[in-house]
Amino acid sequence: MAATVPFNFLRFPFSTNAANNEEAAAKTAAVNADSGAPTIFDKIINKEIPSSVVYEDEKVLAFRDINPEAPVHVLIIPKFRDGLTELAKAEARHGEILGQLLYAAKIVAEKEGILDGFRVVINSGPAGCQSVYHLHLHVLGGRQMKWPPG
Template sequence: MPIDARLPYDEANIFAKILRGEIPCKKVYEDDFALAFHDIAPKAPIHVLVVPKGPYVSWDDFSANAPDALIAGFIRAVGTVARQFDLVEPGYRLLANIGHDGGQEVPHLHVHLFGGAPLGPMLA
């Protein structure tokens, strides 16, 4: 069910639990700013989620409230993961769902990184 991106951060959300190590994930990258792991229901041959290390509900919350170093580190982490999977030359897609109309289902900012095949039109 889509969530309201303006709600306060929920420490019980699944990505908060993954960041705390309470729920396992298939990690592909981690640094001081982000954790990246395979999606459990992939929509492309490569489907990785990249989450910032911090209590941010959405892109709006993150861009307004995260420290500059975390914003830069998170964006660099997304690029590092794309390069790690050799996706720069063939291309890839990034997706961040925000709020109800955007289809956000987890109240923790995350970016989907899709690749490994032609992805078709942006919106179905």
């Protein structure tokens, strides 16, 4: 009798390998998470690395992800880290910027024409597959989102 291949395996033939690579990258990134060294996002804020800006104000910057996971995939970052390398490091004093980041997500969704449905994702820590230790939100949309997410 022939073995049956799970539907998800047929649909996503490299998902196991990609997940392992993502996990490895997250573990590597976590080693220097609190070093204070500039991140790729700091370099984007300082215009040392080009980006496709979708929205910007005095506190946040939103730009297109270079490896999109959906037709709309925008990253939103605070311009000043202030210790916010990950959501798990948030303190009461960060309430204003956290609110600004979420409000910016709504503005991005509006600008991108996806107010009818979008997802906001925050990866925190190595087990959450965070790969850049500068708090950031992913705004995903432009297609039907599935549940559970991953």
